[in-house]
Amino acid sequence: MSRTLAPDTTPAPRRRGLAGDVLVTVLGRGFTPLSAIATAPIMAHALGVDGRGAVAAVTAPLFLATTAATFGVPGAVTYAIARSVALRSVLVRALLLIVAAGLVATSLVLVMSEWSAAGDPDLAGLIRLSAAAVVPSLVVLVLQAVASGRHRWGLVLAERTVTAGVRLVSFALCAAADVLTVEVAVVVLATTPVLGGVVYCGLLTPRSPAPVAVRPGSITTRSMTSYGLRVWIGSISGVLLSRIDQVLMTPLVGVGALGLYVVAATISEIPRVVSDAARDVTFSADARDRSDERLVRTARLSAAAVVSICALGAVNLWWAVPLAFGPGFAAAVPATLVLLVATATGSASSVAGVALIARGHPGARSAAFAASCGVNLGLVLLLVPAWGVMGAAVATVGGSVVLFALNSCFLWRYLDIAPHRILGLRRGDVDACLAVLRSRGGGRR
Numbered sequence: 001m002s003r004t005l006a007p008d009t010t011p012a013p014r015r016r017g018l019a020g021d022v023l024v025t026v027l028g029r030g031f032t033p034l035s036a037i038a039t040a041p042i043m044a045h046a047l048g049v050d051g052r053g054a055v056a057a058v059t060a061p062l063f064l065a066t067t068a069a070t071f072g073v074p075g076a077v078t079y080a081i082a083r084s085v086a087l088r089s090v091l092v093r094a095l096l097l098i099v100a101a102g103l104v105a106t107s108l109v110l111v112m113s114e115w116s117a118a119g120d121p122d123l124a125g126l127i128r129l130s131a132a133a134v135v136p137s138l139v140v141l142v143l144q145a146v147a148s149g150r151h152r153w154g155l156v157l158a159e160r161t162v163t164a165g166v167r168l169v170s171f172a173l174c175a176a177a178d179v180l181t182v183e184v185a186v187v188v189l190a191t192t193p194v195l196g197g198v199v200y201c202g203l204l205t206p207r208s209p210a211p212v213a214v215r216p217g218s219i220t221t222r223s224m225t226s227y228g229l230r231v232w233i234g235s236i237s238g239v240l241l242s243r244i245d246q247v248l249m250t251p252l253v254g255v256g257a258l259g260l261y262v263v264a265a266t267i268s269e270i271p272r273v274v275s276d277a278a279r280d281v282t283f284s285a286d287a288r289d290r291s292d293e294r295l296v297r298t299a300r301l302s303a304a305a306v307v308s309i310c311a312l313g314a315v316n317l318w319w320a321v322p323l324a325f326g327p328g329f330a331a332a333v334p335a336t337l338v339l340l341v342a343t344a345t346g347s348a349s350s351v352a353g354v355a356l357i358a359r360g361h362p363g364a365r366s367a368a369f370a371a372s373c374g375v376n377l378g379l380v381l382l383l384v385p386a387w388g389v390m391g392a393a394v395a396t397v398g399g400s401v402v403l404f405a406l407n408s409c410f411l412w413r414y415l416d417i418a419p420h421r422i423l424g425l426r427r428g429d430v431d432a433c434l435a436v437l438r439s440r441g442g443g444r445r
């Protein structure tokens with residue numbers, strides 16, 4: 001008898017609540033940037049500025065293609081399952097769509113490999129090799145979406161922990177054995193997300209024997225594709241907003257500048273762990289049970305946390321970056337400061353954007369992302385040839401400001417939530433956090 005994914009069942013009684021889910025998701029998302037921070041100095045010391053840039057030049061097309069080829073399918077899966085649509089019906093359609101899209105994306109990476117490598121045959125060969133990871137990585141994203149839709153945040157945490165842990169251990173061992181090369185780094189970065197996906201075998205185990213009230217026939221390939229594409233336009237624009245500069249920098253200014261920029265980008269992404277976690281949990285929770293007060297409070301708290309982390313990081317960059325990465329990377333500090341501004345700007349609009357998706361307005365969020373991506377791309381082409389690393393950082397700030405402005409306007413227009421409601425802390429926000437901490441402390445005693 002072959003094993004299949006367990007039938008969709010009613011989730012077990014919620015023990016953590018939204019705050020607990022955000023905390024678990026923060027931990028899960030935190031492993032990726034924290035692992036990057038731990039592995040980045042290892043690669044920086046072992047490979048140098050040019051070697052680090054070469055690794056980024058190879059993996060940037062892979063990561064861009066992987067996210068671009070989702071076509072919004074993972075988002076559609078989470079939305080459908082959170083709204084109690086039958087799991088089997090959703091999963092079969094999602095896997096068929098994602099594998100087909102992945103094969104197309106793999107072909108494009110192969111075709112564009114020479115251009116992406118700026119004519120370097122060795123880098124082009126590594127880009128073609130890394131393309132083999134596109135389809136498996138996409139399948140893992142669909143399984144992650146299933147876990148999110150079923151509120152299996154523990155599985156998501158485990159997957160990200162395994163991915164980050166295997167990556168860190170692999171780099172540490174290779175560096176200690178003096179065998180860490182550009183080729184080895186590329187293989188590790190490309191394969192570890194797939195290895196982490198093995199954790200989703202945990203979806204075989206149902207959480208409760210009581211069946212959920214599903215809506216048979218409420219999801220079709222056409223409806224999934226329609227919803228997914230509206231989400232995807234925003235998602236791909238968001239990926240372009242964060243990745244296109246790295247893809248373009250090698251042809252425009254070379255791998256040395258990219259080596260500095262990727263360190264700045266890695267550091268600036270750490271504070272986003274909080275806003276990204278809040279975004280993920282809000283999407284699933286709001287699709288199931290809408291609450292304006294919960295939405296705006298989550299946006300305010302996550303934005304305040306991100307801004308605080310950015311400020312703390314900014315005052316320590318001048319000594320931390322040269323110490324951690326080596327004196328050669330001290331030139332990345334100014335760009336890192338600018339990118340932290342972009343991170344702080346985008347934090348408030350992250351939850352706002354996902355609320356638009358959860359409440360049936362994915363096109364609005366996509367329009368905001370598309371506009372910000374257009375601004376970012378134009379600024380990259382204009383500023384990077386003249387300003388190098390700093391030009392790419394300034395372009396990212398420009399795109400983030402546009403994204404924040406449009407997401408806030410759309411939130412007001414479609415959901416009647418004024419922009420000022422997602423900014424600044426209220427006394428009630430602090431009281432709510434203290435109440436959660438007191439209740440959890442009392443529960444442990």
